[in-house]
Amino acid sequence: xxxxxxxxxxxxxxxxxxxxxxxxxxxxxxxxxxxxxxxxxxxxxxxxxxxxxxxxxxxxxxxxxxxxxxxxxxxxxxxxxxxxxxxxxxxxxxxxxxxxxxxxxxxxxxxxxxxxxxxxxxxxxxxxxxxxxxxxxxxxxxxxxxxxxxxxxxxxxxxxxxxxxxxxxxxxxxxxxxxxxxxxxxxxxxxxxxxxxxxxxxxxxxxxxxxxxxxxxxxxxxxxxxxxxxxxxxxxxxxxxxxxxxxxxxxxxxxxxxxxxxxxxxxxxxxxxxxxxxxxxxxxxxxxxxxxxxxxxxxxxxxxxxxxxxxxxxxxxxxxxxxxxxxxxxxxxxxxxxxxxxxxxx
Amino acid sequence: xxxxxxxxxxxxxxxxxxxxxxxxxxxxxxxxxxxxxxxxxxxxxxxxxxxxxxxxxxxxxxxxxxxxxxxxxxxxxxxxxxxxxxxxxxxxxxxxxxxxxxxxxxxxxxxxxxxxxxxxxxxxxxxxxxxxxxxxxxxxxxxxxxxxxxxxxxxxxxxxxxxxxxxxxxxxxxxxxxxxxxxxxxxxxxxxxxxxxxxxxxxxxxxxxxxxxxxxxxxxxxxxxxxxxxxxxxxxxxxxxxxxxxxxxxxxxxxxxxxxxxxxxxxxxxxxxxxxxxxxxxxxxxxxxxxxxxxxxxxxxxxxxxxxxxxxxxxxxxxxxxxxxxxxxxxxxxxxxxxxxxxxxx
Numbered sequence: 001x002x003x004x005x006x007x008x009x010x011x012x013x014x015x016x017x018x019x020x021x022x023x024x025x026x027x028x029x030x031x032x033x034x035x036x037x038x039x040x041x042x043x044x045x046x047x048x049x050x051x052x053x054x055x056x057x058x059x060x061x062x063x064x065x066x067x068x069x070x071x072x073x074x075x076x077x078x079x080x081x082x083x084x085x086x087x088x089x090x091x092x093x094x095x096x097x098x099x100x101x102x103x104x105x106x107x108x109x110x111x112x113x114x115x116x117x118x119x120x121x122x123x124x125x126x127x128x129x130x131x132x133x134x135x136x137x138x139x140x141x142x143x144x145x146x147x148x149x150x151x152x153x154x155x156x157x158x159x160x161x162x163x164x165x166x167x168x169x170x171x172x173x174x175x176x177x178x179x180x181x182x183x184x185x186x187x188x189x190x191x192x193x194x195x196x197x198x199x200x201x202x203x204x205x206x207x208x209x210x211x212x213x214x215x216x217x218x219x220x221x222x223x224x225x226x227x228x229x230x231x232x233x234x235x236x237x238x239x240x241x242x243x244x245x246x247x248x249x250x251x252x253x254x255x256x257x258x259x260x261x262x263x264x265x266x267x268x269x270x271x272x273x274x275x276x277x278x279x280x281x282x283x284x285x286x287x288x289x290x291x292x293x294x295x296x297x298x299x300x301x302x303x304x305x306x307x308x309x310x311x312x313x314x315x316x317x318x319x320x321x322x323x324x325x326x327x328x329x330x331x332x333x334x335x336x337x338x339x340x341x342x343x344x345x346x
Numbered sequence: 347x348x349x350x351x352x353x354x355x356x357x358x359x360x361x362x363x364x365x366x367x368x369x370x371x372x373x374x375x376x377x378x379x380x381x382x383x384x385x386x387x388x389x390x391x392x393x394x395x396x397x398x399x400x401x402x403x404x405x406x407x408x409x410x411x412x413x414x415x416x417x418x419x420x421x422x423x424x425x426x427x428x429x430x431x432x433x434x435x436x437x438x439x440x441x442x443x444x445x446x447x448x449x450x451x452x453x454x455x456x457x458x459x460x461x462x463x464x465x466x467x468x469x470x471x472x473x474x475x476x477x478x479x480x481x482x483x484x485x486x487x488x489x490x491x492x493x494x495x496x497x498x499x500x501x502x503x504x505x506x507x508x509x510x511x512x513x514x515x516x517x518x519x520x521x522x523x524x525x526x527x528x529x530x531x532x533x534x535x536x537x538x539x540x541x542x543x544x545x546x547x548x549x550x551x552x553x554x555x556x557x558x559x560x561x562x563x564x565x566x567x568x569x570x571x572x573x574x575x576x577x578x579x580x581x582x583x584x585x586x587x588x589x590x591x592x593x594x595x596x597x598x599x600x601x602x603x604x605x606x607x608x609x610x611x612x613x614x615x616x617x618x619x620x621x622x623x624x625x626x627x628x629x630x631x632x633x634x635x636x637x638x639x640x641x642x643x644x645x646x647x648x649x650x651x652x653x654x655x656x657x658x659x660x661x662x663x664x665x666x667x668x669x670x671x672x673x674x675x676x677x678x679x680x681x682x683x684x685x686x687x688x689x690x691x692x
Contacts, residue, residue, distance in 0.1 A: 071532070073534075135592075136592055136595070136596070146529075149529070149536065149537040149538075150537045150538050181581070183495070183576075183577060183580040183584075186417070188419075190495065190577070191495040191496045191575070191577040192495075192496050194577075214584050214588075215580065215581045215582075215583075215584035215585040215588060216584035216585070216587050216588040216591075217588060218585065218588055219585075219588045219589050219591075219592035220588065220591070220592055229537070230529075231529060231536070231537040231540075231578070232577070232578065232581055234529040234561065235527070235561045235578055235581040235582060235585065236561075236581060236585055237561075238529075238560050238561035238562035239561040239562070239564065239565075239581065239582055239585035239586060239589070240585060240589055241562050242560075242561060242562040242563060242564055242565045242566065243565050243585070243586055243589040243590060243593075244589060244593065245562075245565075245566070246481075246482055246565035246566055247589075247590065247593045249482070250482070250621050250622065250624075250625075251597070251618065251621070253621065254614070254617045254618045254620075254621035254622075255614055255617070255618075257617050257621075258617065260613050260614075260617075261613060261614045261617045261618075263610075263613055264609075264610040264611070264612070264613025264614035265610070265614065266610070267606050267607060267609055267610025267613070268600070268601055268606075268607045268610035268611065268614070271600045271601070271603050271604065271606075271607045272597065272600045272601075272607075274600075275596050275597070275599065275600035275603075276596065276600075278596075279596075
């Protein structure tokens with residue numbers, strides 16, 4: 001297999017360019033099947049590389065003169081800033097000069113660029129962002145967690161199908177359990193979107209649909225793949241983050257409240273830390289934008305070296321597993337299925 | 347002031363009739379301004395009362411021969427089971443024989459009954475369920491948390507207005523901070539519903555609108571009143587519950603993993619318990635269905651004696667504070683505001 005070529009946004013995220021450059025160096029050291037193009041301010045990126053003492057040829061600097069800021073309106077930014085790291089990286093994927101693009105920058109710009117520059121696999125209506133979230137049983141895929149705020153039933157069906165392929169290959173779980181995010185277990189529950197989507201998921205032969213999953217059952221591992229619109233996905237992701245942060249703050253404060261509790265804290269510290277480590281979301285890198293002709297991965301704005309490194313290695317795995325080819329043939333089957341369904345409804 | 351008359355569903359919830367009867371007895375003992383009508387199976391309710399040794403006249407049993415089950419389709423149940431505790435209780439409020447109705451039974455039946463039997467305050471388009479959720483700073487009102495799965499912008503405006511009145515009076519906080527649940531802080535973020543609602547909230551003179559609140563900032567107390575559709579509200583409520591349960595399970599397991607951690611656990615136990623007690627949602631009783639001509643309160647299906655008692659006392663406070671009169675005049679002002687807004691748009 002040839003090297004997987006990853007175009008990496010060296011200017012994206014709170015910790016750029018240090019974290020992306022360090023992540024790139026760590027990734028090519030860990031996996032010799034990876035080549036990284038570092039896109040960004042030439043001087044800044046080269047400074048970081050020499051600071052880290054990297055001199056190999058698995059990393060190449062691609063100078064860019066512009067940067068898309070987090071708060072910029074995405075459509076305008078993508079169409080105007082042709083020499084930004086995001087637009088340049090996406091264009092490399094489009095023209096076959098790179099296989100993947102990874103960025104911790106503006107989500108909006110990445111979503112727009114992915115669709116407009118990289119382009120969708122034939123049949124894919126909207127690419128969703130899929131995020132692996134830690135649970136008591138391992139990891140579940142929350143899809144869509146950021147791309148399509150107002151979704152349609154058929155989009156959700158495709159999210160379920162693409163998510164299934166990704167999860168099955170990436171996590172090595174046969175026939176992963178797909179569930180729709182809902183307010184109750186019964187089929188008649190939900191908002192209009194869920195009620196219309198439910199029968200589509202139930203009828204699809206491409207997935208192992210197990211029904212509804214309530215938000216309450218997500219962290220205990222109630223489903224492998226949780227299908228939802230991006231507004232709801234954001235609620236799940238951010239509520240998870242906020243609640244965890246609150247509980248850790250409250251517990252920490254409580255443990256520091258007296259000499260007695262401080263001694264207790266010393267005794268439990270190590271065990272507690274290792275238990276909570278299972279809930280570290282950084283393990284699998286970023287969230288792929290599925291259904292594109294190449295691969296685009298969005299990592300957290302706060303992503304550090306490890307998360308960036310894992311996102312790069314994730315790209316390698318994505319190609320090694322032929323996930324895009326599988327999405328392509330699934331979309332063909334899905335088109336047949338929808339055609340049949342429409343004929344039946346006539 | 348005359349006694350507040352509360353019709354209590356003695357058959358609703360997982361712990362009925364024990365918990366409702368015990369909650370009623372506790373409530374009338376704690377507040378002599380309350381009278382409770384216990385609606386349900388006569389023999390079962392009287393058995394419980396005599397088991398508790400209650401012989402006073404602040405509780406009256408209203409025999410009902412039917413019960414609405416949790417899984418029953420709500421509309422059919424409300425129209426057919428005329429002698430159920432829910433339909434009887436709602437009718438008592440409608441006919442002025444009771445001021446409030448409290449139930450831990452079927453949410454669907456309570457929502458339908460509230461609208462169809464008790465009826466809405468003039469001008470109210472849809473009554474929302476408002477739930478007080480614990481945060482690091484106290485309690486926030488999540489509204490709508492269960493009634494309207496697919497909402498419209500003007501409904502959300504009314505949720506914000508009614509929620510403000512409820513929170514300001516009930517929690518004693520002047521000009522509480524109202525925020526719309528959103529995926530980011532910027533005004534252009536959100537799904538279609540949020541984008542259309544935002545300018546309405548911003549223009550309303552009846553509330554102290556502070557903009558968007560992200561799900562991540564809810565548990566730390568980012569807003570006093572969080573306005574959303576009921577689907578999103580359910581995600582927040584259930585994700586809160588699920589994440590908290592997961593973390594407590596993981597911590598407990600970690601504390602029991604060795605002799606050393608067990609000793610540590612003994613030292614921190616008391617402090618930790620008292621810190622976590624601040625996150626007990628039972629303190630304020632159930633969730634009121636706001637905007638009805640009377641008051642309808644839905645408590646958790648698993649509500650025990652204390653939660654039922656608090657829900658009954660909550661009814662007393664609701665009337666003592668004249669919340670419904672304030673909602674009535676706010677709705678009049680709101681109708682004027684919408685009229686003006688429509689004229690301006692022409």
